[in-house]
Amino acid sequence: MKNTDILARTAQLARLADARVLDNPRVGAVLLHDGCIIGEGYHQQAGKAHAEVNCLASVREEDRPLIPAATLFVSLEPCCIKGRTPACTGLILKEHVRKVVFAQRDTTDEVSGRSAAILREASVRVKEYPDFAPTEDTNRNRLIYTTEQRPFILLKYAQSADGFLRPRDRSKKYWITNDISRRLVHRWRTCTNAVIVGARTIIEDEPKLNARFFPGPDPRPVIIDLHDRLSGREKIFSGGEQRPLVFTGRKPARLRADTVEVKEKDLNKKAIKKILRKLHELKFSHVTIEGGAVVLNAFLHHGFWDEARIFTGPQRFGHGLPAPELPATARSLSEERIGTDRLSTFRPAAGK
Ligand SMILES: NC(=O)c1ccc[n+]([C@@H]2O[C@H](COP(=O)([O-])OP(=O)(O)OC[C@H]3O[C@@H](n4cnc5c(N)ncnc54)[C@H](OP(=O)(O)O)[C@@H]3O)[C@@H](O)[C@H]2O)c1
CATH class of the missing domain: 3.40.430.10 (Dihydrofolate Reductase, subunit A)
Structure with missing residues (x-):
């Protein structure tokens, strides 16, 4: 399975969000281990869990030991700031996720590119797909709102x-x-x-x-x-x-x-x-x-x-x-x- 196939799934998940996300971005996340999806989630409501949190929380107890060997796919760069909820970069490091793939960078000034840098500094392999169209489309509200x-x-x-x-x-x-x-x-x-x-x-x-x-x-x-x-x-x-x-x-x-x-x-x-x-x-x-x-x-x-x-x-x-x-x-x-x-x-x- 190609990385872009999984990113397409993150875009599908992101689109499940309704207006309760308010000014937050619509984000979907998938955890993939050895070609199998072991977790999925999306951001549902402003002030509540981000996509990465819901994705990791959806992993079955017996699959949790697989997390460090799995790849986390996110439709948007994970956040690195504590807002209404804790920073997702912190969670990624705490759960020992070693590989992260995301599409666009977050256009929020304090996040853009910083989260990727934080993860790389902690030896997490990060791959970005800035031109991936399906997630670009789900991020359009947020892009217009912030820019x-x-x-x-x-x-x-x-x-x-x-x-x-x-x-x-x-x-x-x-x-x-x-x-x-x-x-x-x-x-x-x-x-x-x-x-x-x-x-x-x-x-x-x-x-x-x-x-x-x-x-x-x-x-x-x-x-x-x-x-x-x-x-x-x-x-x-x-x-x-x-x-x-x-x-x-x-x-x-x-x-x-x-x-x-x-x-x-x-x-x-x-x-x-x-x-x-x-x-x-x-x-x-x-x-x-x-x-x-x-x-x-x-x-x-x-x-x-x-x-x-x-x-x-x-x-x-x-x-x-x-x-x-x-x-x-x-x-x-x-x-x-x-x-x-x-x-x-x-x-x-x-x-x-
Ligand atoms: N097919 C559709 O999708 C659809 C959707 C929505 C509406 N519509 C139809 O569009 C019509 C309304 O459109 P619209 O362009 O006329 O207005 P509108 O865009 O709904 O409302 C704005 C304008 O209404 C004027 N207005 C308000 N009350 C008025 C009144 N009693 N007499 C004269 N002007 C009045 C205001 O003029 P002032 O600046 O002079 O106050 C303002 O410029 C309705 O008949 C509705 O059925 C159709």
Whole structure:
């Protein structure tokens, strides 16, 4: 078995993590002895055991004597600092692990390259795979969070077959996607720290913005209401699991929510930066913008997006609210069919 095959498994494990990892990286770890996996684990929750700890703890009692002769594979450089939990380099040395293979270095200043050096100094053989793509992808939230001081921004919306977010007749109830797509969206919601929408979406659609169709944590509802249009009677304020956070204009209504004054009249670059700064402060490393057109277009226009997932349903509306247009430089990542719907995933131009 090649090292990269095992690293691919660490990436799979890392992806099992949901939004409870907050600003921490998603990390998976595998312990391999003589071609057999004797331990596996991933980081599940900020402040709780790291992947390496869970991996070593999963080793059966009778296999524990094999640990010094085994190789520990980790999707990211192990940490060497004591934060909410002890340093993983300490655990590796304590357990007498002699070989460590990891993919990318941790972009946290105090860790980057230091952990590898600490291990090498203690005669542990360390091999790095900085260009290994699957783990690079699982680390993207963290990379953006630590280098750009903002969360990873996922745009998600559904459009009719002829490109509308909703039909012209606002009074008509409409549904663009099928049940399977809806469930998938709820699964994604368990992996994001916040779902962001505009005030009009709250007023017209009365969404709950939770993850009720998939087990896992609910995201925090975040509403952008720069003209203070919300009355406080909208359903989102009637006691969900997560207290909404509203970015308001100058005179915030009395809402059952936390409010942050933005003071800008429009959702311009300055306003977006303020919003992102606050979300970063809250340790949100991944947020999802679910609409409507004004909010999606503002983030797209100012280049604040990292991935777009677009569902296209089978129905044609004829007229309505046009769906956003991605920049021509956007790269198509994948296209798949989900029953009657099509799911297209895009990323900004390479090197953005
Ligand atoms: N298909 C999808 O995936 C999807 C997802 C979400 C929403 N939607 C649809 O998108 C629509 C909302 O999108 P949107 O672009 O209009 O707004 P939005 O992005 O949800 O909200 C932001 C805008 O709403 C405006 N607004 C709020 N209340 C308003 C009101 N009562 N009258 C006029 N403007 C109001 C605000 O304008 P001011 O700056 O003037 O206050 C602000 O610019 C809804 O009909 C919803 O059904 C579709």
